[in-house]
Amino acid sequence: MKELLADWRIRRMLLANIMGSIGSGITIIAIPWLLVQRPGGEKIFGYITVAATVLLFGFAPYYGAWLDRHSRKAALLAGEVFGATATLTMATWILLTGETATWQLVTLYFCGMLYYTLHFPARFAFVQQIFARKHYQQLVGLMEIQGQTASFLAGGLASVLLVYVPFYGILLFDAGTYLFSLTLQSTLPYKADHVSVDQPRINAWRSLGEGLGWLRARPQFTLFVLCALAPFVAVMTGQYLFPIYVQKILEAPASVYGRGEMAFAFGAILAGVFAPKLITRHAAANVAFAMMLIFIIGLVLLGGLHTIPTFYCALIFLGLGNAGTRVARGSLMLHEVPNAIIGRVQVVIAAGDRLLRTIMQFGAIAIVIYADSAWAFIGLVLFVGLALALAWSARKGVLRPDPYLPEAPTHA
Numbered sequence: 001m002k003e004l005l006a007d008w009r010i011r012r013m014l015l016a017n018i019m020g021s022i023g024s025g026i027t028i029i030a031i032p033w034l035l036v037q038r039p040g041g042e043k044i045f046g047y048i049t050v051a052a053t054v055l056l057f058g059f060a061p062y063y064g065a066w067l068d069r070h071s072r073k074a075a076l077l078a079g080e081v082f083g084a085t086a087t088l089t090m091a092t093w094i095l096l097t098g099e100t101a102t103w104q105l106v107t108l109y110f111c112g113m114l115y116y117t118l119h120f121p122a123r124f125a126f127v128q129q130i131f132a133r134k135h136y137q138q139l140v141g142l143m144e145i146q147g148q149t150a151s152f153l154a155g156g157l158a159s160v161l162l163v164y165v166p167f168y169g170i171l172l173f174d175a176g177t178y179l180f181s182l183t184l185q186s187t188l189p190y191k192a193d194h195v196s197v198d199q200p201r202i203n204a205w206r207s208l209g210e211g212l213g214w215l216r217a218r219p220q221f222t223l224f225v226l227c228a229l230a231p232f233v234a235v236m237t238g239q240y241l242f243p244i245y246v247q248k249i250l251e252a253p254a255s256v257y258g259r260g261e262m263a264f265a266f267g268a269i270l271a272g273v274f275a276p277k278l279i280t281r282h283a284a285a286n287v288a289f290a291m292m293l294i295f296i297i298g299l300v301l302l303g304g305l306h307t308i309p310t311f312y313c314a315l316i317f318l319g320l321g322n323a324g325t326r327v328a329r330g331s332l333m334l335h336e337v338p339n340a341i342i343g344r345v346q347v348v349i350a351a352g353d354r355l356l357r358t359i360m361q362f363g364a365i366a367i368v369i370y371a372d373s374a375w376a377f378i379g380l381v382l383f384v385g386l387a388l389a390l391a392w393s394a395r396k397g398v399l400r401p402d403p404y405l406p407e408a409p410t411h412a
Contacts, residue, residue, distance in 0.1 A: 013185065014146045016180070017123065023173070023175070023181075024115050026174055029258065029261055034162075035106075035109075049239070053354050056114065060354070064346060072122050073192070076185055077182060080179070082118060087108070088171075088172070092168075124342070139334070140331050141272045143272075143330075158170075211345045211346075211347055214341055219394075225332065227390045228288050230292065232353065233353060233357050234295070235322050236357050237380060238380070241364055244368060244373045245374070249373060250306060250308055256311070260311055263313075264316070267319025270320050271319070275287055275324045275327040276327065279328060285332075288324070289395075291320070291322075291323075299314075303374050360383065
């Protein structure tokens with residue numbers, strides 16, 4: 001990892017991503033908290049979460065096809081421009097009108113979700129393209145540390161800003177982080193050598209089919225990767241549940257919600273530090289199994305013990321389990337999927353992710369309406385437990401080399 005950090009490109013990229021993630025993270029934390037305090041806010045937040053998931057599901061195939069035909073750096077920069085434009089526009093509107101309408105919160109939340117949809121596939125493909133294969137495990141760990149450090153800082157800042165700073169001020173700060181990230185990433189050297197002049201234009205849905213065909217040829221690998229998404233799906237469902245849980249079950253203020261985000265990020269940072277070393281010694285699949293078990297322990301704590309200290313402890317377990325599984329899954333993806341098709345393969349996996357998210361979010365909304373958010377976490381225990389059992393059944397496909405896999409091209 002020391003060799004990797006000596007590369008000025010990775011240092012600059014990590015700093016840029018930290019700043020952009022802080023901005024988007026503060027927005028994603030602040031908006032649910034503000035929404036659920038309004039009349040009917042719980043239902044509105046639940047439905048906008050589902051709507052954003054469905055809309056972005058339809059957008060993903062086109063973006064995946066575009067990403068495999070165009071510059072990954074251009075995609076990264078476009079994401080930062082979009083984030084800055086959206087937040088600056090809304091901040092100006094709120095400042096001029098003197099009020100924050102519910103539709104503005106809904107729009108900003110959707111823009112935040114779209115930013116993540118633009119940013120992460122592009123960053124994944126960009127990193128795979130410009131760095132050597134031998135660095136992939138360390139890169140995944142570093143990116144997880146970077147992302148969760150940003151979440152840690154975003155949680156701490158949000159807990160303060162929500163109390164002392166008007167919402168338009170928070171948005172102006174967020175826009176500044178996007179612009180800083182845009183400026184820094186624009187200096188990274190890059191050549192889009194996966195694109196040829198005579199490259200045919202591929203239909204988005206045909207592109208989706210090609211990604212699906214690649215995965216269908218490797219059924220055990222595909223089942224494992226999809227099951228390893230379960231902690232992330234549960235976390236995204238938790239983004240709806242956490243503010244409701246803090247307000248309704250713990251009856252605690254915004255500062256507890258923000259510190260909870262910091263606890264989650266702390267656990268994830270631990271995973272980013274230690275998971276790459278564990279993967280080297282014990283294989284990515286085995287690390288993923290252990291991390292999914294840790295994640296389940298966190299869910300059990302949330303569902304069974306309703307105290308603020310337990311909430312913080314549970315979120316550390318959730319952060320560690322989710323990030324550790326992500327590092328293991330990301331390491332497998334970087335090593336197994338050729339760069340020329342990775343955008344299309346990621347679209348298929350993202351489609352599975354969003355389908356599962358939609359189902360789980362509808363279930364969480366129903367449980368919150370008819371029972372309470374604590375029972376929703378028990379439901380997530382069953383979901384992640386089933387995914388762990390299925391991943392275990394597919395372990396042979398990831399614990400040995402895939403004989404049909406060609407060597408992926410590398411770029412030093």
